[in-house]
Amino acid sequence: MNKRPTGSAMTSSILTILAIILLLVFIVAKLPRGYSDDVAKIGQGANVMVLVHNKDSVHSLNLMGLMDKVRDDYQGAVEFLVVDVATPPGRSFADKQQLNPSTLAFFGPDGQRREVLFGVENEQGLRMALDQVFALNNR
Numbered sequence: 001m002n003k004r005p006t007g008s009a010m011t012s013s014i015l016t017i018l019a020i021i022l023l024l025v026f027i028v029a030k031l032p033r034g035y036s037d038d039v040a041k042i043g044q045g046a047n048v049m050v051l052v053h054n055k056d057s058v059h060s061l062n063l064m065g066l067m068d069k070v071r072d073d074y075q076g077a078v079e080f081l082v083v084d085v086a087t088p089p090g091r092s093f094a095d096k097q098q099l100n101p102s103t104l105a106f107f108g109p110d111g112q113r114r115e116v117l118f119g120v121e122n123e124q125g126l127r128m129a130l131d132q133v134f135a136l137n138n139r
Contacts (some may be wrong), residue, residue, distance in 0.1 A: 043111020
């Protein structure tokens with residue numbers, strides 16, 4: 001004996017599925033957007049901050065979280081890049097610039113390296129560094 005769902009059971013199932021889909025869409029929309037690793041952007045007229053990232057480092061992951069918190073406030077003023085030292089291009093960039101993993105490197109619009117920071121611990125410290133290095137108004 002096969003029983004077919006009644007109209008109210010079918011409606012309830014459809015509404016549940018729609019609610020799950022809407023929840024998933026909302027969650028995905030709240031995820032931080034990805035970062036570019038295109039270091040060719042350095043020296044192209046914009047302030048650029050590069051995180052030399054090591055996915056196995058807690059400090060590096062924390063720095064990425066700090067970047068997620070501040071980057072929308074610096075949109076149009078600073079380009080945020082992430083190079084992964086586990087990839088050949090990321091390792092090459094880090095070696096060429098003599099940068100260690102979990103390091104932030106700041107480059108001016110002309111491509112000149114202005115500052116290298118290690119040990120940024122909080123959002124306020126990152127904001128202060130961005131404002132000072134790039135001579136931005138405090139946001």
